[in-house]
Amino acid sequence: MSKKKVNTNKSTSKIMNNNKDLVSIITTFYNARTFILNAVNSVMQQVHDDYFDIEYIIIDDKSPDDSRQLLENYLANHPNPNNINVKIFEPDENLGCGGARKFGIEHATGNYLMFLDADDYYMKIDFVYRAYKEIIKENADIVEFGMVFNQPNGQQVNSCVNQRMVVEDPHIAEILLFKDNAIKFNVWTKIYKKELCDKFEYSTERIFEDVRTIPVWVSLAKKIVIMPSCEVNYRAAGGSIIRDDVLKTRLGTISGIASLFERFKNDKQVLKAMYGRAMVDLTALLDGHSSNNPGFNEMSQLNTYMLKYIYPETYKDITYNVEDDPKASPYREET
Numbered sequence: 001m002s003k004k005k006v007n008t009n010k011s012t013s014k015i016m017n018n019n020k021d022l023v024s025i026i027t028t029f030y031n032a033r034t035f036i037l038n039a040v041n042s043v044m045q046q047v048h049d050d051y052f053d054i055e056y057i058i059i060d061d062k063s064p065d066d067s068r069q070l071l072e073n074y075l076a077n078h079p080n081p082n083n084i085n086v087k088i089f090e091p092d093e094n095l096g097c098g099g100a101r102k103f104g105i106e107h108a109t110g111n112y113l114m115f116l117d118a119d120d121y122y123m124k125i126d127f128v129y130r131a132y133k134e135i136i137k138e139n140a141d142i143v144e145f146g147m148v149f150n151q152p153n154g155q156q157v158n159s160c161v162n163q164r165m166v167v168e169d170p171h172i173a174e175i176l177l178f179k180d181n182a183i184k185f186n187v188w189t190k191i192y193k194k195e196l197c198d199k200f201e202y203s204t205e206r207i208f209e210d211v212r213t214i215p216v217w218v219s220l221a222k223k224i225v226i227m228p229s230c231e232v233n234y235r236a237a238g239g240s241i242i243r244d245d246v247l248k249t250r251l252g253t254i255s256g257i258a259s260l261f262e263r264f265k266n267d268k269q270v271l272k273a274m275y276g277r278a279m280v281d282l283t284a285l286l287d288g289h290s291s292n293n294p295g296f297n298e299m300s301q302l303n304t305y306m307l308k309y310i311y312p313e314t315y316k317d318i319t320y321n322v323e324d325d326p327k328a329s330p331y332r333e334e335t
Contacts, residue, residue, distance in 0.1 A: 020050070020051060020052050020053050021051060021052040021053075021110075021111055021112060021132070021136075022052060022053050022054075022055055022109060022110035022111060022112070023048075023052055023053070023054050023055070023110050023112045023113075023114060023128055023131075023132055023191070024055045024056075024057055024108035024109065024110030024112070024113050024114070024194070025043055025046075025054065025055070025056050025057065025113075025114045025115070025116060025128070026057045026058075026059070026101060026104035026105065026108060026113065026114070026115050026116070027039055027040070027043070027056070027057070027058050027059070027104075027115070027116050027117065027118055028058075028059040028061055028097060028100035028101055028103075028104060028117075028118065029058070029059070029060060029061065029063055029067050029071075029118035030061045030062070030063045030067075030094070030097075030100075030118075031063055031064065031065045031067065032063065032065075032067045032118035032119060033065050033066055033067045033070055034119070035118060035119040035120075035121075035235065036067050036070065036071060036118045036119075037070060037071070037074050038121045039116055039117070039118050039119070039120060039121050040056075040058070040071060040074060040075075041074075041078075041121070042116070042121035042122040042123075042125075043056050043084065043116060043122065043128075044056075044078070044080060044082065044084050044086075045082070045125045046082060046084070046122065046125055046126070046127065046128040046129070047082055047125055047126055047128075047129050048082065048128065048129055048132070049129065051132075051136075052112075052132050053083070053085065054082070054084050054085070054128060055084075055085045055087065055108065055109060055110050056084050056085065056086045056087070057087055057089065057104045057107055057108050058071065058086065058087070058088045058089070059088075059089050059090070059091070059100045059101075059103055059104045060088060060089070060090040061090075061091065061094055061095055061096070061097075061099075061100040062090065062091065062093060062094040067118075068088075071088070072088075087107070089103065089104070089107050091103050095204070096204070096205075096206035096209075097206070097209060098202060098203045098204045098205050098206060098209025098210075098212075098213075099204040099206075101115065101187065101202050101209070102201060102202040102203075102204055105194075105197060105198075105202055108194065110194060111193070111194050111195070112132065112135065112191055112192065112193060112194060113191070113192045113193075113194050113197055114128065114131065114188070114190070114191050114192075115187045115188040115190075116188050116232070117188055117234075119235045120188060120232055120233055120234050120235055121232075121233050122231060122232060122233075123148070123230070123231055123232065123233050124231060127145075127231045128191075131143055131145065131191040131231075132191065134191075134225060134227065135191050135193070135225070138166065138223060138225050139223065140166075140193075140221075140223040140224060140225045141192065141193050141196045141220075141221035141222055141223055141224065142190050142191070142192050142193075142196070142217065142218070142221050142223075142224045142225070143190060143191050143224070143225045143226075143227060144182075144183050144184065144189055144190050144224065144225070144226045144227065145160075145189050145190065145227050145229055145230070145231040145232065146158065146159055146160025146161065146189065146227070146228070146229060146230040146231065146232075147159050147160070147184070147186065147189050147230055147231070147232040147233070147234045148230050148232070148233050148234065149234050150233065150234065150235045158230050159181075159184070159230070160228055160229065160230045161182050161226050161227075161228050162228055163228050164225070164226065164227055164228055165182065165225070165226040166223070166224075166225050166226075167223070167224045167225075167226070168222065168223050168224075170218070170219045170220070170221065170222075171267060171269070171270060173218045173219070173221065173224050174215065174218060174219060174264070174267070174270045174273065175269065175270065175273050176226070177214070177215060177218055178215070178257075178270065178273035178274045178276070178277045179273040179276060179277065182226055183214075183218060183224065183226060184214075185210050185211050185214050185215075186210060186214075186234070187202075187210045187213070187214060188232055188234075189231070189232055192217065196217060196220055196221060197217060199217075199220050200213070200216045200217060200220060205256075207248065207252040208252040208253055208255070208256040209256075211252075211253055211256030211257060212256045212259055212260065215260055215263075215264075216260070216263065219263070219264070247294055247295045249281075250281040250282065250295070250299070251295055251298060251299065251302075253278070253281045254278040254281050254282060254299060254302050255302060257274050257277060257278045257306075258278065258302050258305055258306050260274070261274065261305075261306055261309045262309075265309050268310060271306075271309055271310050272310060274306070275306050275307070275310060278302070278306060279303075282299050282303065300319075303319055304319055307319050
């Protein structure tokens, strides 16, 4: 696929040391004019040292608003004291979040990867520095950090572990992801070795692409470090599926988890953790509603699909099989 590329800081490439490590930070945007400059500014302020440089890959996913103009005006009129090498790419067509991230990974030249969504920002100017130092010190594949979640009602919630953890067993790591939430599905709370990310392509699904990707990266990691510090300010922008469509959010999460069951079918404990995580979404949607609730049949089908992996011999005894009658339910109210 052809691309449009703008190197907004040509002088930087001349002074970057080829013997240094390189951290590539990837931001994709689409209709992001409200917050994108907060994200970009937080990256441009990141400090580094003699051991690594920072490359900032920005993907304009055919955004129809003036986000690109705002971005280029900012980069042209603000100093770059930390010599961040900024590159803007644009695909030939809109790829969606997952496809745009994959596009960004393909154009990143660093040996370490980080991500930042256009409506979020790094809260401290030395975050990338500390993330890099930690992954180097531990020779880890992934280092995970916490986040501050800005809720729609204006409240802020910290999502962070209480103590530093080092995980060298992929089975335990998956339990920490699906059951304990110590590892997050979010791609942007972590730093990765790029060689790990290259082992499994980022999902190009247009919804809940991270749910389909992060568990695989976690399963492939030989060592993961989880840090007890909140570093990313997370904001689900207005118009996003997470805020505006509860049904699609729940279905998307469950579908993303279910798509990975085949990969983890030999680890029943992980399968049960995945199932439990998915059922949280099912319960949240259907709590207090009858089976007439929108999405019930589709979720019931997903429920049956997942239980087949956990209890292949007895699943029909413990769940209604909507595949036999997709318009019916044992709990449907009499009319």
